[in-house]
Amino acid sequence: MTGIVIREFERAPQDEIDALAGLGVATVHEAQGRTGLLKPYLRPIYPGAAIAGSAVTVSVAPGNNTMIHVAVEVCRPGDVLVVAPTSECRDGYFGELLATSLRQRGVRGLVIDAGCRDVAPLTEMGFPVWSRAVNAQGTVKDTLGDVNLPLVCAGQPVNAGDIVVADDDGVVVVPRARSSAVLASARARLAREEANRARFQRGELGLDIYGMRPRLEAQGLVYYETLSDYHGKA
Amino acid sequence: MTGIVIREFERAPQDEIDALAGLGVATVHEAQGRTGLLKPYLRPIYPGAAIAGSAVTVSVAPGNNTMIHVAVEVCRPGDVLVVAPTSECRDGYFGELLATSLRQRGVRGLVIDAGCRDVAPLTEMGFPVWSRAVNAQGTVKDTLGDVNLPLVCAGQPVNAGDIVVADDDGVVVVPRARSSAVLASARARLAREEANRARFQRGELGLDIYGMRPRLEAQGLVYYETLSDYHGKA
Amino acid sequence: MTGIVIREFERAPQDEIDALAGLGVATVHEAQGRTGLLKPYLRPIYPGAAIAGSAVTVSVAPGNNTMIHVAVEVCRPGDVLVVAPTSECRDGYFGELLATSLRQRGVRGLVIDAGCRDVAPLTEMGFPVWSRAVNAQGTVKDTLGDVNLPLVCAGQPVNAGDIVVADDDGVVVVPRARSSAVLASARARLAREEANRARFQRGELGLDIYGMRPRLEAQGLVYYETLSDYHGKA
Amino acid sequence: MTGIVIREFERAPQDEIDALAGLGVATVHEAQGRTGLLKPYLRPIYPGAAIAGSAVTVSVAPGNNTMIHVAVEVCRPGDVLVVAPTSECRDGYFGELLATSLRQRGVRGLVIDAGCRDVAPLTEMGFPVWSRAVNAQGTVKDTLGDVNLPLVCAGQPVNAGDIVVADDDGVVVVPRARSSAVLASARARLAREEANRARFQRGELGLDIYGMRPRLEAQGLVYYETLSDYHGKA
Amino acid sequence: MTGIVIREFERAPQDEIDALAGLGVATVHEAQGRTGLLKPYLRPIYPGAAIAGSAVTVSVAPGNNTMIHVAVEVCRPGDVLVVAPTSECRDGYFGELLATSLRQRGVRGLVIDAGCRDVAPLTEMGFPVWSRAVNAQGTVKDTLGDVNLPLVCAGQPVNAGDIVVADDDGVVVVPRARSSAVLASARARLAREEANRARFQRGELGLDIYGMRPRLEAQGLVYYETLSDYHGKA
């Protein structure tokens, strides 16, 4: 069941991937029907990074990063590595040398449902990582896993070639075949938000912008001037 | 039991509130008898913010931010929104648009026993949030809650009009009626600390500054020159 | 069993300690056979600090920082305070005044398996702390503990005089007597890494640099061009 | 702020309290508008207990059970002890001897937002405890707290004399003054459930019993015979 | 994206499903190449249950069990309900009445990545549940989800018709199409284990039964008679 490497997979158009990076994780998540969000325990090792790329999926044994080295060879510019251990493990699978290697390949970042180390040099070189933990305890190299088979990372199924979008809010995965549709939906959503932002900036309320008042009234929302009024009537 | 909004409540004097902001959460917590601290899992989304304001309390259903929109309308300049879900939920209830709306109202920040998203734009606009999680998964709008009823947020009872003080150390709540007393106590405490700081800076020890030696001796504290001495006598 | 203070203990040569600070926690941990790492839940209160020093160990009761004050008196320049509560407690045992006191003594930082407060002033004064939590709730002063007896901090045994190395990746402890050997081993490791880094920067793969291919083949690693190829053969 | 003991408080009628014990925590929680539930991390130390009683509230310092001893003296038959530490602590504050003492007083059980020990003898003597942890580490006796002041236990405000109901599902608190109303509401709810149970046992569906179909249709629920049908239309 | 119900799906042969129930979760997990295990935080509400069945998958909104009622209607004898919330939620989605309804349909149990309540009556009626939490806080009925679409439950992808096996060790999912192969593999594994068990019972060691000694020697395992011997040579 392990020890499988798939070298090739289809990627979404690079311009669509790049466009998704600028839209933000929260917007993309909403735009695809509130699906695809990895669990929020994945956090960036430094603030401010915002990337998107094609997923290269890597399944690793606990405490063992052999398959990350194997995966480097099949990465292409614009990819993002997505690593999940076969059982929960917070070891520091990844550090500066692997980042150097991935950067040479044009890889944009790492998403790992485990630990990362070398946080200071990674920050300095600007290689972004979203991880479950920071952990100086590294890994050994002696157990197989898989590259580019489907896996579950932080609660979400990810296939090689799916688009990973990551920023300070977390990580979302977009199925490869849906990239155009999600991009269009996200842009439409942003446009609506832009219009709404202008209204919010003018001081209008969400209650009015979203037309919430009638529904709230129908649901039985009641206003009292003071707490005493409420207690008096309750 | 839900669907109640209280529009008005009494607020502490604004100058007292503002003065508390500068004193720090740790000092205020000590000054009111070591009470009122919200659980330390609430963390600021960016470092360096330090605010105080009158609490507008919002009780929300899991996954549902309807009542935050309702609450905006009753906020005044100098308020701080305090949001607690009726059952544990780490969804991202709050983002940039609501922050824009609150800022228009003069609201100083948000304390939420749940998740927050849009961390990067919130940081850029300088709207501070103390939350339990960062989570790109937003919420929907269809279930009622309450505004300005008493609630428990991160382990502390909060009433509308109580004073919320928040900084890098966390969040503390001061009952409205006690603001003057707590402010006086905090200032006295800071003055003592200032005097002590000077002594610490001169190299004096807490053992002497706080007069701890006699009590320690009475409790049986024993000094040995070396570990061997101790083992020899033990 | 408590109320013991050991005033003196042997320290490693200061130049060796200083040299370890520059090598990084991850490297030191590897260099001493992947031992000595404190649990990764200890996190720095601000990024970028990197220190090493001789451990002064402090065992404290839950909610009680008496013994930290006691410990200050036996600290020397170059020391690092290592504090562990006798049962789990995340109270804020440590703040600005104690840091001021320790700095006067030349202490380089604090490692505490509990909480810390005054994060903003500690950051401003540049006194680094690695803690389990940030917590504005302070402690009281009335229960004894021990200073410079052996203890376990965040999962690792620490003796007074052991060398503590801490940076953004976490905290590792080096037994005093092994400082020379670990330093030599860490330097050798860094030299190898330096050579490898150059190769990674030229685009060589870890698979080749570490000679992994034959072993992977022996373990049964199989490459397929596409997922379809794999499914066709599986 | 600490060191206060209130000897007397009003209790709800004993027959109402006893009646609530038989209704179950889930029912009582629903019956009072889904309020008052303590956080579900409180678990019984053995299965099968189901009690109700008047709360005697005890605030304790971390690692210190002095005030539980103080509280015993003010307990009466039918009471339940509700203990909360002033900062998070999982020490084993309570064991067999205190249970023996409480049983002599007619106390029905303990709810503690901390640890409990002597699980085997407590199980044998049938003294029920709902706790956050089982922990053999006991506490010492040297710091004051309060008895019968209002406190927050596991996220819920509790006042002396409030009614605590606890069973395998957890712990719920009913404000003293609401006991009659909640009891009536809970009984009505149980009667409805009894009727519904009979319908469920006959094979009727909740969709019909609760009249959910029209609303679901209005919300847009769509049925497909097979996944292929759905994909064909989607 | 939500509000979809798929009525029909293919099920594995009932005799294969029933056979898997008797083999145990650990064995089935090994037999399918160490895949398919749900996260171990899912625990049975009472010990001793061991079931298998065809998955009916239910995606629910946080705090909302509408779709469980919808799912009951499409269940058949031998099914197991698999419920996952769209964001983390530990509310008590499920209790005695739903269990009564499901039992009428011949459903064998529930696996839920959330909370369950009515533990005592569920235990009495022998309806097994594997849940993330026990929580008396129930849910409301007003938000759509999906039935029998693919989902991720406790870290594993589950499709309608997949086989769910659950016992005191946890929960594993077997893809429907692999039931025969996994059953055969599990039986072969059990036969080998049976033979090994006899050898273990005679006192033979795993070192010999599994032929581990040569490999251990090759890896460099070294035996010393005493710790002193080791320190003398190290």
Added chain:
Amino acid sequence: MTGIVIREFERAPQDEIDALAGLGVATVHEAQGRTGLLKPYLRPIYPGAAIAGSAVTVSVAPGNNTMIHVAVEVCRPGDVLVVAPTSECRDGYFGELLATSLRQRGVRGLVIDAGCRDVAPLTEMGFPVWSRAVNAQGTVKDTLGDVNLPLVCAGQPVNAGDIVVADDDGVVVVPRARSSAVLASARARLAREEANRARFQRGELGLDIYGMRPRLEAQGLVYYETLSDYHGKA
């Protein structure tokens, strides 16, 4: 650093070990000065077991139980296996076959800072295990560790030959050389407790039995008849 097996070590007298088993973890922990308790997250897989034995220590790689097999060979009747992974891992390292093997050797139980599986058969055969998790995911066999070197298990240092005492309250370790002293101290403590229990059973209060009243008064404990009295005076 790994791959070391120490075959022989000194054990405490068997009668002392056996006597400690009957005294209970809480008593032994108190009797040795409140030291030696393993973290309370270790829980028994079934209630009611109470054992003591000489520790055989096993350090294992994450996801790898090779060294447990190695350790079996050096176990003697009356021993208890103490297993700790080199980095956090909750895999199910241990199950029925290893228990069968250990039972043949006269081993009394297992303490493991990781996961255990085969809970139902282990319960049936009455082989007690204290573990951090129940997890059907087993381990593989390919990485070395150590046997009978000192290690830290669940926060406590353990040496081969130390005495492990475990019951429903948790696990405590007694240094081998202190067994007589701890046994004597524990018996004296139990005798005192026995006397106290009789007094508690007669209705005397801890306040009087432990002579707490004068100290409480000195610390400033104040009694009020009612909450109104307190508010009136405060």
